[in-house]
Structure formats: structure tokens, C-alpha cells
Amino acid sequence: MHNKIHHSLLQWYKINGRHELPWRLTNDPYKVYVSEIMLQQTQVKTVLERFYFPFLEAFPTMEDLARASLDDVLKKWEGLGYYTRAKNLYLAARKCQGILPKNASELLELPGIGRSTAHAISAFAYKESLPILDANVKRILYRYFAIEKRDEKLLWKATYELFDSSHPFEYNQAMMDLGSLICLSKKPLCDVCPFEQGCAGKFTPQQYPEAKVKKIKPIRNRIIVVYKYNDKFALSQSKERFLHGLWGFMKYELFEKNEGVYLGHITQHYSHFTLQADVYMSKGDYVHEECEWFTLSEIAKLSLSRADHKVLKLIT
Ligand code: SF4
Incomplete structure (x- = not known):
């Protein structure tokens, strides 16, 4: 045919x-x-x-x-x-x-x-x-x-x-x-x-085909806190389905701003949301969540998300 x-x-x-x-x-x-x-x-x-x-x-x-x-x-x-x-x-x-x-x-x-x-x-x-x-x-x-x-x-x-x-x-x-x-x-x-x-x-x-109904991408507002102890930084490995297995700095929904020094702001567009985050360097070295500590040269060998690469730039 x-x-x-x-x-x-x-x-x-x-x-x-x-x-x-x-x-x-x-x-x-x-x-x-x-x-x-x-x-x-x-x-x-x-x-x-x-x-x-x-x-x-x-x-x-x-x-x-x-x-x-x-x-x-x-x-x-x-x-x-x-x-x-x-x-x-x-x-x-x-x-x-x-x-x-x-x-x-x-x-x-x-x-x-x-x-x-x-x-x-x-x-x-x-x-x-x-x-x-x-x-x-x-x-x-x-x-x-x-x-x-x-x-x-x-x-x-x-x-x-x-x-x-x-x-x-x-x-x-x-x-x-x-x-x-x-x-x-x-x-x-x-x-x-x-x-x-x-x-x-x-x-x-x-x-052809009919236009998609445009969905508004949600914004996730987060606080990223860089914990440093001697020359090491605290990172945790993502367990979320999205970004699973990637390492990143500690992320929170809320943070007492007076606990850290402001380093800057990052924006990262992902396929189904946009991340907006203020980044702080913590004044303390105590992390409540599960994490591991790495030097900068060790971090260079880890796989990080794009957002965490931006944080890394703010630090270095
Ligand atoms: S619409 Fe696409 S498949 Fe059809 S003639 Fe044009 S280029 Fe070819």
C-alpha cells in the first residue's frame, strides 16, 4: 500500500x-x-x-x-x-x-x-x-x-x-x-x-497533533547549607528517584538565616520543576542528617547535579 x-x-x-x-x-x-x-x-x-x-x-x-x-x-x-x-x-x-x-x-x-x-x-x-x-x-x-x-x-x-x-x-x-x-x-x-x-x-x-495544554512548572524554594569541617565538606547522596545516587550539599526547606554566611543564589531548571535556592556557609560543623565528608579534590571525583556544581563554584 x-x-x-x-x-x-x-x-x-x-x-x-x-x-x-x-x-x-x-x-x-x-x-x-x-x-x-x-x-x-x-x-x-x-x-x-x-x-x-x-x-x-x-x-x-x-x-x-x-x-x-x-x-x-x-x-x-x-x-x-x-x-x-x-x-x-x-x-x-x-x-x-x-x-x-x-x-x-x-x-x-x-x-x-x-x-x-x-x-x-x-x-x-x-x-x-x-x-x-x-x-x-x-x-x-x-x-x-x-x-x-x-x-x-x-x-x-x-x-x-x-x-x-x-x-x-x-x-x-x-x-x-x-x-x-x-x-x-x-x-x-x-x-x-x-x-x-x-x-x-x-x-x-x-x-498535528493538537497543542499541549501548557503546564506551569512548579518552583521549589530551598536553602542549601555548606557545612565545612577542617578542609572537608558535608555531602549526602540523593535517594529521590530523580537525581538518584548523585551527591549534593545539604538542602533544606527552611533555615535560620542567622546561622550562616550568605554565599549567593542559584537557579536550576529541571524538566518538571525549577529549583531556586539561597546558599549559606554554616557557622557550625554539626549536621543533623546523614552525610559524608569530602575534600574538594574528593568532591571532584563524585557525580554532582548541575545545581550542586553551581554551589561548588560559589565556594571555590
Ligand atoms: S509535514 Fe512532515 S512528513 Fe509531511 S510533507 Fe511535511 S515534512 Fe514531510
Whole structure:
């Protein structure tokens, strides 16, 4: 039914596809897996230039990752954000004892792997004939089929309908590239799009899908207190799901301002809230909460959140 469209897409991909991306040039499922997890919430350029190779250098195989400590893994992930990804990658490596399952349904059993990621790993590493549904593909499908309603089920139906099962690898890669290079979220380049002939949404692409109801991001007001004893600083490890395992200076909802020396203010925007915090250097060295003490050079080896890096700057 979509033969013509498939042909145009493959032709376009042959000429314009990003064939040189390192995770497309490998048969190593572990490397494909790492790239898929990194690319979940981060752009190709950032992953490629700053994170993919150093991570693989530190943990060249899945067995190495399973044997590492969570602290080391988080340290290598520092700056990439969405740290649950790193923690799940690590837990998955341990769960499967360094050997990645060879099909999508077993991949789905691992922490941090949803349906689209399982399909992507399986399609790219094992050439399993399955469509993917990442953010780029979703955008194309919404427009191609002129789907207004934001509905995951409808999208899965659509992705199977458009799928080219005879060229699963090339089709999926081409769709990802088409979404990143042509079917852009703000100004799609419909004139040069291989789907132009069949696309139901090409005249009003911005209508598909319907606009999201904008949520106002909550602000979390906190006080950060830097406790210093001799040349060491008190830090605790986050147990929250978000930022889990990262080290940080002591944070409170309230603090008696006269107990410390004001160092400055920090703001950090996260995906679902904004942190606003006044930072104080405590006059005392007694910390009520669970913490550990580190010198500055020891802190440099820990994985800290971006907010705590800002605090560190205020101190140093
Ligand atoms: S024709 Fe335009 S809206 Fe449709 S898939 Fe191509 S770039 Fe996107």
C-alpha cells in the first residue's frame, strides 16, 4: 500500500541519511543499547561529541558495566541529565549479567527499556523487523496521517501501518533522520520531503497533533547549607528517584538565616520543576542528617547535579 512512499524514503535516505553515526556502523548490541538510552532525551550532536565515546571507553562491554560501581557510572553520565537512565542502564547490565537479550520482548523486561527502545535496539542490533516510535517518528506520523489527538495507541497503529517490513533497519533509521532533518517541529521542509505526495498534514503541519495544554512548572524554594569541617565538606547522596545516587550539599526547606554566611543564589531548571535556592556557609560543623565528608579534590571525583556544581563554584 505504501510502496511508493517506501521507495522515496529509501532513496532519500541513501543520499541524505546520517550513515556515519557510530552506532549505525556497529553490530555490537551493547553499543547500540548505550546510544539508544543516551539519545532518549539528548540530541545526537551532544551524545556524539561529549558522551558516547568516553562512556564506552570507561565501560567497553556490558560485562564491564555490570562490574562497575553505580557511582562510577553516574560520574561518566554527569552532564547528560535524566540520571535515571544511567541507573537503569547499570541495573539492566547487572540483571542480564552482561549479556543483552536478543529480541524485543525480552529486552522489555529490563529496567529503563520501553516498547520503542526495545524495538529500536532489536531492529538496529539484531535486524528484527519491528517499527520504532521515538519523538521524531511520532511527529512524522501525526502529520502524515493528520492525527490531531495525542494518543499513544493510535500512534502505534500508525507506525505499524506505515512500516516497511522488507527494510526494517533502513526504514527506521530513515524515519529518525527524516524527523531530525526534514519534518522539523517548527518549520518542516515539506517541499523536499520524500513523503510530500502522501502526507495528509503537509498544508497545516502545525495542527498535528493538537497543542499541549501548557503546564506551569512548579518552583521549589530551598536553602542549601555548606557545612565545612577542617578542609572537608558535608555531602549526602540523593535517594529521590530523580537525581538518584548523585551527591549534593545539604538542602533544606527552611533555615535560620542567622546561622550562616550568605554565599549567593542559584537557579536550576529541571524538566518538571525549577529549583531556586539561597546558599549559606554554616557557622557550625554539626549536621543533623546523614552525610559524608569530602575534600574538594574528593568532591571532584563524585557525580554532582548541575545545581550542586553551581554551589561548588560559589565556594571555590
Ligand atoms: S510533507 Fe511535511 S509535514 Fe509531511 S512528513 Fe514531510 S515534512 Fe512532515
